[in-house]
Amino acid sequence: EAQVTQNPRYLITVTGKKLTVTCSQNMNHEYMSWYRQDPGLGLRQIYYSMNVEVTDKGDVPEGYKVSRKEKRNFPLILESPSPNQTSLYFCASSPRGPTYEQYFGPGTRLTVT
Amino acid sequence: AQSVTQLGSHVSVSEGALVLLRCNYSSSVPPYLFWYVQYPNQGLQLLLKYTSAATLVKGINGFEAEFKKSETSFHLTKPSAHMSDAAEYFCAVTTSSNTGKLIFGQGTTLQVKP
Numbered sequence: 001e002a003q004v005t006q007n008p009r010y011l012i013t014v015t016g017k018k019l020t021v022t023c024s025q026n027m028n029h030e031y032m033s034w035y036r037q038d039p040g041l042g043l044r045q046i047y048y049s050m051n052v053e054v055t056d057k058g059d060v061p062e063g064y065k066v067s068r069k070e071k072r073n074f075p076l077i078l079e080s081p082s083p084n085q086t087s088l089y090f091c092a093s094s095p096r097g098p099t100y101e102q103y104f105g106p107g108t109r110l111t112v113t
Numbered sequence: 114a115q116s117v118t119q120l121g122s123h124v125s126v127s128e129g130a131l132v133l134l135r136c137n138y139s140s141s142v143p144p145y146l147f148w149y150v151q152y153p154n155q156g157l158q159l160l161l162k163y164t165s166a167a168t169l170v171k172g173i174n175g176f177e178a179e180f181k182k183s184e185t186s187f188h189l190t191k192p193s194a195h196m197s198d199a200a201e202y203f204c205a206v207t208t209s210s211n212t213g214k215l216i217f218g219q220g221t222t223l224q225v226k227p
Contacts, residue, residue: 004156031213040122042203042220043157048213056213090156098207098215099145099164104156 002027004105006091012111013081021076021108023091031094032074033058033102034066036087043090049074050097081112115140115206119218127226132176132191134221136204139185146187147205148178151220157203163187174198199225 004025013019025032033048035058045058047066055068063085065077074093078085089108094100120135138144145164149157161172168180178189187204204218 033213033215035217040219042119043205043217045215045217048215050213054213058214059216092157098213099209101159101162102147102149102157102215104158106156 002103004091004093004103006089006105006108008108009106010109012113014113015082016080018077018079019081019110020078021089021091021110023074023076023105024072025093025103026072027093027095027103028071029093029095029103030071031097031100032068033092033098034064034074034076035090035092036060036085037090037107038087046076046089048098078110081110083112086110086112115144115208115214115216117204117206117216117218119202119204119221121221122219123222123224125224125226126194128196129193132189132194132198132223134189134202134204134223136178136187136189136218137185138187138204138206140206140208142208142210144206144208146178146180147207148172148176148187148189149203149205149217151201151203153200160189160202194223194225196225196227199223 034046035043049055049068091105092102116139148160
């Protein structure tokens, strides 16, 4: 089944404790992206990767890192999480870029206390 | 830079009534426009997209949207609402320039009353 998977689905952590949210797609897509969803703000793009060689910041990259060492995986890293990073996170992928249909993962709900 | 504004964070309609969700965009170059739907506790899925081929775009589940350049709008409509249409709807914009950015609106929650 073609899909985007994220792990974990739910995570409660404490301020300053490094964490990684994994994202993997099995559709051989070039483009992958991370978003956070907050009430009243919609989805805001954190980072995107056009391919394994190109990664760039979205609109809200502060406090986040990403890595694209292979085509299928695009982990999101929070090296020192803070309470304002409590949010619902989505990973998405598409064949070639943002002009194509985005395929979204199921989301990761992160709470930082 | 592009931007998207969705007018109305909550819209309530009766079952069988017309659904109209509003989206206005800003873009200095020809845009690609999308509507995505998010059902409770799920990720987003594509309803329809505009890529300049035709101004009236038909999507899944009976939804359609019309691109109006003069009004910079891309409103989503459905003639007759069904209970299963209750969800959150997002408008999004990007361009064909060599950037990976995709900009979403704030979202509109559609409530369908029996």
